[in-house]
Amino acid sequence: MSKRRDIMYDFPGDLPGGKPDDAHWAVYTRKKEDGPARWAGYLDAVDVTLALQYAREHYGQDEVCTGILIHRHEALADSEYGVDPIAGGDASGDDGEAWTVFAQRRRGMIHIEAGTVRAPDAATAVARARSKFANGKVSNIRVVREADCYQTTPDELAIWRNHDMSYKLARGYSKDVRAKWAQFRSRSDDDRYASEDIKDHY
Amino acid sequence: MSGAANPVQPLCPCEGEDPEKLAQFEQRIADGVHIEPGDWMPEAYRMGMIGMAEHHANSEIIGALPEGEWITRAPSLRRKLALTAKVQDEVGHGQMLYRVSQELGKSRDHMLRDLITGNTKYHHCFNYPAPTWADIAMIQWLIDGAAIMNQKTLAEGAYGPYVRTMNRINMEEAFHFKSGEDMVLTLMSGTKSQKAMTQEAFDRWWSITLMFFGPHDKPDAESRPAMRWRMKVETNNSLRQRFVNRFAPAAKDLGLIINVCEKDANGFVTSAREDELCRCDDTTGNWTFTDPDWDEFFRVIRGNGPCNAHRLSLRRFSYEQGAWVRNAVAHGAVNTPPAA
Numbered sequence: 216m217s218k219r220r221d222i223m224y225d226f227p228g229d230l231p232g233g234k235p236d237d238a239h240w241a242v243y244t245r246k247k248e249d250g251p252a253r254w255a256g257y258l259d260a261v262d263v264t265l266a267l268q269y270a271r272e273h274y275g276q277d278e279v280c281t282g283i284l285i286h287r288h289e290a291l292a293d294s295e296y297g298v299d300p301i302a303g304g305d306a307s308g309d310d311g312e313a314w315t316v317f318a319q320r321r322r323g324m325i326h327i328e329a330g331t332v333r334a335p336d337a338a339t340a341v342a343r344a345r346s347k348f349a350n351g352k353v354s355n356i357r358v359v360r361e362a363d364c365y366q367t368t369p370d371e372l373a374i375w376r377n378h379d380m381s382y383k384l385a386r387g388y389s390k391d392v393r394a395k396w397a398q399f400r401s402r403s404d405d406d407r408y409a410s411e412d413i414k415d416h417y
Numbered sequence: 418m419s420g421a422a423n424p425v426q427p428l429c430p431c432e433g434e435d436p437e438k439l440a441q442f443e444q445r446i447a448d449g450v451h452i453e454p455g456d457w458m459p460e461a462y463r464m465g466m467i468g469m470a471e472h473h474a475n476s477e478i479i480g481a482l483p484e485g486e487w488i489t490r491a492p493s494l495r496r497k498l499a500l501t502a503k504v505q506d507e508v509g510h511g512q513m514l515y516r517v518s519q520e521l522g523k524s525r526d527h528m529l530r531d532l533i534t535g536n537t538k539y540h541h542c543f544n545y546p547a548p549t550w551a552d553i554a555m556i557q558w559l560i561d562g563a564a565i566m567n568q569k570t571l572a573e574g575a576y577g578p579y580v581r582t583m584n585r586i587n588m589e590e591a592f593h594f595k596s597g598e599d600m601v602l603t604l605m606s607g608t609k610s611q612k613a614m615t616q617e618a619f620d621r622w623w624s625i626t627l628m629f630f631g632p633h634d635k636p637d638a639e640s641r642p643a644m645r646w647r648m649k650v651e652t653n654n655s656l657r658q659r660f661v662n663r664f665a666p667a668a669k670d671l672g673l674i675i676n677v678c679e680k681d682a683n684g685f686v687t688s689a690r691e692d693e694l695c696r697c698d699d700t701t702g703n704w705t706f707t708d709p710d711w712d713e714f715f716r717v718i719r720g721n722g723p724c725n726a727h728r729l730s731l732r733r734f735s736y737e738q739g740a741w742v743r744n745a746v747a748h749g750a751v752n753t754p755p756a757a
Contacts, residue, residue, distance in 0.1 A: 224730045230533060231740060233526040236519065237747065256585055257516040259525060261747050264705035273509045276502075277589050296453035296577075298445065323451035323577045325584075355453070382495050383502035388599045395602035400670040408667050411566060411659075413591040 239288035240266045243317075243328065244280045248369075251328035252284040254317070263365050271367065277383075283367045284315075284328075290363035292337035293346060294356040295404050296322055301356070303349045306342035311335035314409040319355040326357055334358075385413075434459045439640030448645050449575040454520060462646055466576050467518045468537075469648060474514035475539035479728050481507040483547040484556065492550060498655065499596050499636045500553070506589040511698045513582050519580060533733045541714060542625050545684045551604055551611075551618035557597020559619075559626040563660050565590050567630065570656070572654040575647035612672065620678050620686045624709040626664075632711060659704055665695055665704045677707045684723035 223406055237259040243252035255274040260266035263285070270283045296319075311334040317326035329348045332339035340358040349356055381387025396405045431439055438457050445452070452458060488504065491497035510555035515525045531537040542560055547553055568590060604615040631653040637650050638644060668675060676689035695706045716722065733750045 222730075223727055224734045226730075226733055226737070230530055230733070230736060233530055234747065236525045239516065239519070254581070256513045256582065258512060259516070265746065273505070273512075277506065277509075293455070296455065319724050321451075322453055325545065325581055382499045382596075383506075383592055385595045386593070388595035392595055392598045392602060395599070395606065398606060399602075399672075400667070404666065404670065408663055411569075411663055412574050412594075413565060413569065413587050 237261045238266075239292065240270070240285045241288055242270045242274050243284040243326075244274055244278075244385065245282040245284070246279055249280045249404040250281075250318075252282070253327050257288070265368060267365060275367075276380075282369075284364055285366075286359045286364045290359050292341055292358050294341050294349075297354045298322070300353060301345065301349050302352050303351070304342055304345045306339065306346045308339070308343060309333050311339070313361040314338075314340040314344070314358040315361050316348055317359070318348050318353040318358040319357070320353055322354050326355070329356075332358070431459060431461070444646070446575045446645075450570050450575075452575050453577045460530065461642060462648070463521050465643065465646075465648055467521045469519040469580060470514050470521075470582075471523065471528050471531075471537055472519065472539060474511045475529065475537060476543065477507045477511035477514060479539045479543045479732065480531075481511075482728055482731060483543060483545075483724075484553060486547065487550065487553050490550070496600070503557070503593050503596065506593065508584050510586045510589070513585065517576075517578050517582055529736060533728065533729060533736055535720065538718060541717045541722065542629055544717050544725045544728060545621065545625060546723055548685075549614050549618055550600075551615045552621065554600035554604055554615065555596055555618045555622040557593055558601045559597075560629060561590060561593045561597055562664060563626050563629045563656075565594055566660055566663075567656055570651045571649065573647075573650050579732070591653065601671065605673070609726065613629060617686065619673050620676050620689050621680075621684065623668075623675060624678060624713075626660070627657060627706070627709040628711070628714045630654075630660065632714065661695075661704045661706050662702070665706065666697070675706075682723065704714055 224357075238261060240258050240260060241256045242258060244255045245252050258266060258269045258273070259369045260269050266285050267283065270285055274280065275283055283308060313331050313333055314337075318329040319326045329344075332340055332343040332347060334343050339358075340360075341356055344356045344358050365370055393405070400408075437458055442452075442456075442458060442462075445456075452462075468675045479547075484500060484507070485504050488497060488500050491500050515528055518528060519525055524686050528537070547556065565587065568583055568587055569610075572580055572587060574580055601615065634652045635641070641650050641705070644652070665675060675692045675695045677692045678686045678689045681687050692707045695704065697704050717725070
């Protein structure tokens with residue numbers, strides 16, 4: 216083990232001065248190349264290059280991922296979060312620049328890319344996005360100018376690596392673990408024990 | 418890995434709040450509706466959620482320290498890859514959880530500094546040493562197993578951003594736990610010395626894990642704000658009982674003995690006797706067990722555990738030594754790194 220970890224450091228005085236937080240970014244991933252971008256999480260980074268790099272390293276590695284989309288947190292504009300599905304509205308128009316639309320089906324759920332609208336400003340984009348996508352089935356509409364969305368490009372190295380990555384997936388262990396438990400206990404005991412597992416990921 | 422402990426308990430949670438807004442807020446939660454950014458919330462709720470997410474984030478990044486020590490010493494390449502991935506995951510979880518608190522109004526740098534100065538805490542379990550590979554197996558099997566049980570319930574909470582983060586984190590926790598199970602099963606299928614090493618590690622970590630869910634609940638726990646506002650949805654005692662019901666029979670089937678242990682100041686077992694209370698009550702279906710040493714728990718969370726000082730020392734070292742990198746990234750200015 217590194218000797219560094221054995222050392223008990225002595226720090227006289229106060230911590231050196233802190234710094235403001237870096238920019239906040241929202242991260243979305245695509246499971247399939249032509250699939251929608253789905254909210255994955257957040258990160259802090261000073262610029263888009265570092266943000267995409269961090270996103271690739273963390274969010275691009277923990278499950279199958281064919282593409283990543285990020286935007287600064289400040290770039291989003293939300294409708295209200297309805298307790299019930301929000302009303303659609305009748306705003307229409309095709310002027311202005313392109314906005315990417317994300318929809319949240321119910322409070323507590325993630326935002327998923329729904330499509331695009333064109334609008335001259337954020338408020339109009341939200342209104343037009345509601346008309347188009349809030350068909351009685353969503354609790355929140357989010358828009359981000361397409362120009363403020365940054366994506367990994369198809370010709371980049373494959374985010375989801377080509378070698379066997381089962382060492383970092385639950386399903387990479389579940390069959391072996393089941394077989395090993397069989398040496399120690401009955402199937403019914405193992406079933407009862409395994410009922411607490413997070414089954415979605417096996 | 419860790420799962421949040423008890424959220425910060427407000428003393429006078431509703432004093433000064435608009436009664437109408439408060440009633441609407443509480444009705445919304447009672448109806449099972451999630452609270453989303455921009456929703457009105459009482460100050461006590463906001464502070465409680467900041468504290469809860471911050472405690473959880475602190476635990477993730479400190480929790481990476483004992484495991485990180487074993488990356489270079491893992492017994493096979495696959496185990497090394499898995500442990501490296503796990504440590505990366507934990508730090509990533511910390512970043513995601515800090516963001517939940519940032520959104521509620523506390524800066525990330527402030528949180529990192531509060532951790533170093535001891536103003537905020539993290540899970541007590543990460544203040545113990547991991548002297549053998551079997552300890553890493555036990556951390557992933559017992560502690561991550563406990564964390565999953567806790568975090569599944571936290572994913573049923575009311576605060577939307579925290580719930581979404583829990584769902585994302587639980588995906589990776591599933592791998593951490595399965596990997597730990599695989600390690601424990603492999604060791605208990607191995608040589609006599611491997612089994613002995615595993616028993617010793619189990620002795621070190623069983624009582625620590627019983628304490629993971631926090632102290633015994635107060636009698637009115639279910640009516641207190643933390644549960645009334647669905648910041649947590651299951652009591653400490655209930656979670657602990659479910660944990661024992663799951664892991665005690667599993668441990669016994671593996672051939673492990675569930676002991677009541679005494680430890681020295683360094684966290685090493687000095688004496689062990691079989692826990693005669695640890696058996697299944699056929700009437701209730703629950704396993705009874707000897708309560709862990711709660712004096713030890715409070716001693717450790719107050720800073721007097723085997724590794725508290727060392728963990729924070731290493732955290733401060735990383736923070737200070739990494740400052741020049743943060744400055745370079747943020748401002749393009751590169752200075753000489755500080756002397757180690």
